[in-house]
Amino acid sequence: MKRPIIGILTWREGKKFAEPAYFRRLLRAGQELGSTVFLFSPKDVLASGKQVRGYVLDAGGKFQGRIFDRPDAVFDRYRYTPTQAFKDYVAFRRTSHFLYANNRLANKWRVHDVLQRDTRMHRWLPETWLYNRTNLVKMLGRHSLLYVKPLNGTGGRNILSIEKTSDGYRLLGRDKQRAKVATVLKQVSSVHRWVDRWTRSEKYIVQQGLRLQLVPARAVDMRLLIQKDGQGDWRITGHGIRVGGERSATSNLHGGGKAIPVTTFLQPRFGAERSAQIVEDCEQLAFQTAETLENHFGRMVEFGLDIGIDVNGRAWLIEVNPKPAREIFREMGAVQQYKQAISRPLEYAMYLAKTRGQDSRETRLSAKAANR
Numbered sequence: 344m345k346r347p348i349i350g351i352l353t354w355r356e357g358k359k360f361a362e363p364a365y366f367r368r369l370l371r372a373g374q375e376l377g378s379t380v381f382l383f384s385p386k387d388v389l390a391s392g393k394q395v396r397g398y399v400l401d402a403g404g405k406f407q408g409r410i411f412d413r414p415d416a417v418f419d420r421y422r423y424t425p426t427q428a429f430k431d432y433v434a435f436r437r438t439s440h441f442l443y444a445n446n447r448l449a450n451k452w453r454v455h456d457v458l459q460r461d462t463r464m465h466r467w468l469p470e471t472w473l474y475n476r477t478n479l480v481k482m483l484g485r486h487s488l489l490y491v492k493p494l495n496g497t498g499g500r501n502i503l504s505i506e507k508t509s510d511g512y513r514l515l516g517r518d519k520q521r522a523k524v525a526t527v528l529k530q531v532s533s534v535h536r537w538v539d540r541w542t543r544s545e546k547y548i549v550q551q552g553l554r555l556q557l558v559p560a561r562a563v564d565m566r567l568l569i570q571k572d573g574q575g576d577w578r579i580t581g582h583g584i585r586v587g588g589e590r591s592a593t594s595n596l597h598g599g600g601k602a603i604p605v606t607t608f609l610q611p612r613f614g615a616e617r618s619a620q621i622v623e624d625c626e627q628l629a630f631q632t633a634e635t636l637e638n639h640f641g642r643m644v645e646f647g648l649d650i651g652i653d654v655n656g657r658a659w660l661i662e663v664n665p666k667p668a669r670e671i672f673r674e675m676g677a678v679q680q681y682k683q684a685i686s687r688p689l690e691y692a693m694y695l696a697k698t699r700g701q702d703s704r705e706t707r708l709s710a711k712a713a714n715r
């Protein structure tokens with residue numbers, strides 16, 4: 344069979360790419376796997392549709408453009424930005440007919456809605472509603488800790504936690520620039536006004552807050568990476584614990600979080616047996632999440648899951664990232680997992696190219712995507 348051609352769809356302006364360090368690694372992994380891998384953006388498909396301007400590394404490690412045949416499969420790595428370029432990308436995804444390794448996922452609220460329709464998922468999901476005044480009042484009555492998060496947020500931006508205390512409400516958050524915000528309000532009516540102001544410019548969800556302070560005064564959660572392999576099967580590539588900065592409502596690494604291997608973190612707190620059980624729960628959660636979402640949204644290649652492990656050792660799904668970072672493995676010095684985290688999506692794309700999406704489970708998944 345001819346050498347498979349894999350395109351990586353992303354943002355580009357001149358020779359500036361969205362994630363240059365990751366893409367360098369990805370292109371090198373493609374070479375090692377014996378496939379032709381290039382980067383391209385929506386504007387790089389030539390008018391004929393049969394050729395693409397693709398970018399690869401030259402001998403000096405610089406991005407260099409040249410003309411390639413149409414890719415056999417495409418790994419979509421175009422990440423959300425609030426720009427016109429992103430809107431053009433969304434239109435491109437609707438009209439281009441590549442064999443895509445991954446479909447687009449919806450916003451936090453739609454994802455939650457799809458997951459909670461599957462009863463197997465109920466035990467993993469914190470109570471979540473679309474934010475409005477009525478739902479805030481209802482949720483304040485039901486939980487002593489709440490999180491208010493934007494539907495399209497990433498990286499711990501615009502997130503607010505509200506905690507009921509003996510003499511009022513403690514609000515703690517991260518604004519647009521990820522700067523810390525903190526205030527204490529006595530009256531529930533002040534909370535309503537304050538949160539209405541916080542949520543004015545876009546749509547938000549209000550979510551049951553989890554008690555994740557396994558380390559005093561810090562947010563702790565697990566990042567788990569689940570990916571398709573070269574046979575088209577879901578595999579758990581690895582996981583790590585992120586410990587947030589002091590008195591931060593979020594644990595995101597960008598917000599000052601630190602990465603630690605899961606067993607190193609869990610065993611001193613829960614003992615060997617209970618720790619193994621927690622990890623097993625997280626893995627079960629991950630497989631069920633991947634299957635449920637793929638059944639609804641069509642073919643997917645990987646998910647980075649944010650999993651909360653509360654002070655009682657219970658696992659909760661906090662967020663699903665369809666275009667996740669994999670730096671947590673590098674931070675922990677998990678060299679093998681880091682390598683796999685980079686190469687697996689390419690191996691899956693190569694498998695797709697080889698089977699042309701004709702493998703029975705592939706046919707089922709693409710039919711689902713087409714029917715949406």
Ligand SMILES: Nc1ncnc2c1ncn2[C@@H]1O[C@H](COP(=O)(O)OP(=O)(O)O)[C@@H](O)[C@H]1O
Nearest residue numbers: 490496497498499500551552553562593594662
């Ligand atoms: N319901 C919740 N309970 C406790 N902590 C939460 C909750 N939701 C979010 N967090 C904290 O905030 C972080 C960021 O939230 P997340 O939903 O992952 O949004 P983002 O898209 O900004 O990463 C999480 O990793 C976690 O540390």
Ligand SMILES: [Mg+2]
Nearest residue numbers: 498499649662
């Ligand atoms: Mg997150």
